[in-house]
Amino acid sequence: MEAKYLIIGSSHAALEALRAIRQVDAEGSMAMLTRDVHLPYSPTILPYVVSGRSPAERVILRDEAFFTASKCTFVGNTTAVGLDATAKTVTLADGGSWRYDKLLIATGAAPAIPPVPGLDGVSYHVLRSLDDAQGLRKAMGTARRAVVLGAGLVGLHAAENLAEAGLAVSVVEMRSHVLPGYFDAKASTRIEAAFTEHGVTLFLGRTVVGIDGGKGQACTVRLDGGEALETDLLLVAAGVKPVVDWLAGSGVAIDRGVLVNDTMRTNQPDVWAAGDVAQARDFHSGEQALIGIIPTAVEQGRLAGMGMAGDSYVKPYAGGLPVNTYRFFGRVALSIGQAAAEGGGEVAEHEGPGYRRVVLADGRLVGYASVDEPFDVGIMGELIRRRVDLSGCKQDFLDRPLETGRRLMSEGWR
Template sequence: MHTNYLIIGGSHAGLSAIDAIRRCDSEAALTLVTTEKRPPYSPTALPYIISGKTEPAKTDIIPSNYFKDLDVNYINGASATQIDTQINQVRLNNGGTIDYEKLLVATGASALVPNIAGIEDVEFSCIRTMADAEKIKKEMAQAKSALIIGAGFIGMHAAENLANSGLSVTVVETFDYIMPASFDIESSDLIRKAFVEKGITILTGKQVSKVYKSGDQTVLSLADGDEISGDMLVIAAGIKPNTDFLADSGINCDHGIVVDERMRTCVPNVWAAGDVACASDFFSPMKTIGGTIPCATAQGKIAGMDMSQDSYVKDYPGNLNMNTFGFFGNFAFSIGNVADTFPDSKLEFEIQTDPEKKSFCKFVFDGPVLTGVSAINRRLDPGILKELILRKTDLSTKKEDFIKTPLETGRQVMRELF
């Protein structure tokens, strides 16, 4: 078959690209290929599948008639096995081929399984797909304890939901504090405290050197000689971009598909977006994997606009960390640079705490410019804060007011900007 636009991958980046293409080009043939057999869903819903708070049928992120209304040729349950960029053709695992004029690779990423001795000999689960979540839910019914390797968002979400289901949970993290990619030490410690108060054991600064079975138990041997065991093992140690099928395609891959500010690859009629794309970072020229839904959605939109030659397309500003995290009735978020140090800048930190309300807020400034925010249980507007950071807004005349009343002052500044 032949199509004008071919999108491989049906999650946030691919769907965002479809919307962008159809706003500019409503008639050209558009095809989407996805490995999932069920309608598109958000991976953020997976922990709630595990806990039983929601059902798979309630996690769809598009209407049932979405593809029909947009005249999209929807091919599900299939994956690309090879791309021949010389003849503009994609080969699928079912033996079929698709000829394209323009291609977007939005294949996302898979769970990263760390290289630990014995890992191939034990049963474990990851949390990346709906099938993963359903598998864990079944395992929970037969388990009393669980081990989790990795204390990022996925690992901590899993810890909360497994603990809420009555399991004894132990989390092991290599870094010295939890959620190191998204929160600074201060906010991380407060989040950790909430988990410990719920009876969850968290071991940070610990390296797993070996995994093995002992009867019905899975045992983790730590580098310091300690051992811990549990009925089930969950691995949440990061992601790996899905690029294996791109061998010999001529598409440049380096920890992901390397793209420019319009999501273009080194091949003229091929774009990439989402967790498979290695794009510019907002704070530096280095290329990184965005790894968040906001990044994937923005990249997909820009790719779709560029593919359809939309005159309003703008360059991608770069990957900017933005994460939200609900845990045990608390709410935390982080945006931008929340680290204690950053190359070539003299950062200022404004920290506000209220122990009674269990609230915390840290603003990071580079001179008059806000570069990062991390907060727990604070009434703030993450959307406005993100815009202030993206626009590199000069707050010099309003900095003191912003620190005192960030919600109100932030809104006032945005009104003035518009």
């Protein structure tokens, strides 16, 4: 098989690349391969599949008619196992192969499994695929107790769903607060209190020293403080790692993810990478980093697609900004940029019914987070990216960030 444009992966980066390519090249042959058995969906939807709010058949982002109309061959249940960048060929697990002119690596990430003694001897859940979500939803129906390893977004969403379904839930997190990196201690404390109020037991700053198997799905999780958490259901949500094992020996430069430049090109000719698999410029540090979120996946996918199709309007990547829009028990926590940073900048915190934390450096916004006080995340992100000088309106911005942000937007880039 062969295609002018070959895209490995089918989530946000891949779909945006498809769109960007078709903007410029309406006809060039294209194929999208994915290891998943389903049509494209977002990993972010999965907690809502677990809770039952989003029926599995309604989470599909693009149907077959879309791929027909886009003249893109969609091939599911197909795992790429090797890349020969010289012969421009991708080999598949079933022995087949695809030749390409331009290749996009958008294989995303897979759950990271921590090296906990005993974990390999028990049955546990992860939450990255639609099948994982349906499996967890099924298991949830018969379990009374659950333990979640990790208090990142996936872990907390799942813990909330499990608690709302009536299970007794414990969450174990190595770091001292939930959602580390996105929120400072004050913001995290508000989120943690909500979980505690809803009966979830949080073990923060704690590590699992071992796991003992039990009957069926049951097991016992032992913590460093001596506690033994008996559970019917174990969910491992300790982060993700890019799916790069299939690129071994291909010559594609890999650190933690696939290293890409500011146009999402890898070190190999005609090979791009985007999304959770790519290690691209971080806006704040300028270093290549993993920022596995949808907005960066979309932006990277667009740049990669433009490059693959030879779109002359492609502009180099400004770098990824961490973004977190998080709902918990109907409440809202938002974060963008270096919102949890300590030291180095000027921090303005405001506590009322809601909490907000604004981080400035050199009179410019570098991070913004809030709990129970919504703000225009996209506008704040643009203020950060554009490095807009706020020194002339700093007090207005700190007092009325929503209004002032909208004004700056309308005057600055409408």
